[in-house]
Amino acid sequence: LLSILLFTAFHHASGRGVCRENQELAYGGACPPRCQIASMMCILPLYYKCYCKEGFIWNFQMTECIPQADCDAKWVDGEYKFIIEKVNDRNRGYEISCDKMSVCDLSQIERDPNDPTKIIDHTPIPSRYIESYPQWG
Structure with missing residues (x-):
């Protein structure tokens, strides 16, 4: 003892x-x-x-x-999505939202050079949902 x-x-x-x-x-x-x-x-x-x-x-x-509120489910396009990573810095300036069965790899995601309101995901994982939420005005 x-x-x-x-x-x-x-x-x-x-x-x-x-x-x-x-x-x-x-x-x-x-x-x-x-x-x-x-x-x-x-x-x-x-x-x-x-x-x-x-x-x-x-x-x-x-x-x-992370704050619990940053992980809560949000109602998006008729279903619940989870914000699993929040990115708010000068280089990125967007949030990433994935459904509960998806995985996001932030190192594989970048802003679309042709349309700064969109992102490009290079993560080699099928059937994922990623949506950008611009943080700039």
Whole structure:
């Protein structure tokens, strides 16, 4: 019992400051919710690691914690779509929306040089839906 307590205390002390923005160290399941996948069957044990803070959820790729509101379903063209990545920078300036069965690879998406209100997706994944939402006036 003492060795378990020492092990836990060591990991708690050594893990401080290692979590990224909107994350905190906590005990939690091995399968935390993420954007598009709110819950999943998970029988793996609890771990002490970085989890998203309250009000945040892992993005689809589980690389960062984003506000829950950025992952909510939106009614688009007669069906629910999920914004799984939000891109708002000078180089891109658009949001990407995919249906719940799709995957977006932001490194494969660029603005159409002939029409700046559209995007081009080079991701080699079939049957996906991507729509741009211009962020400029």
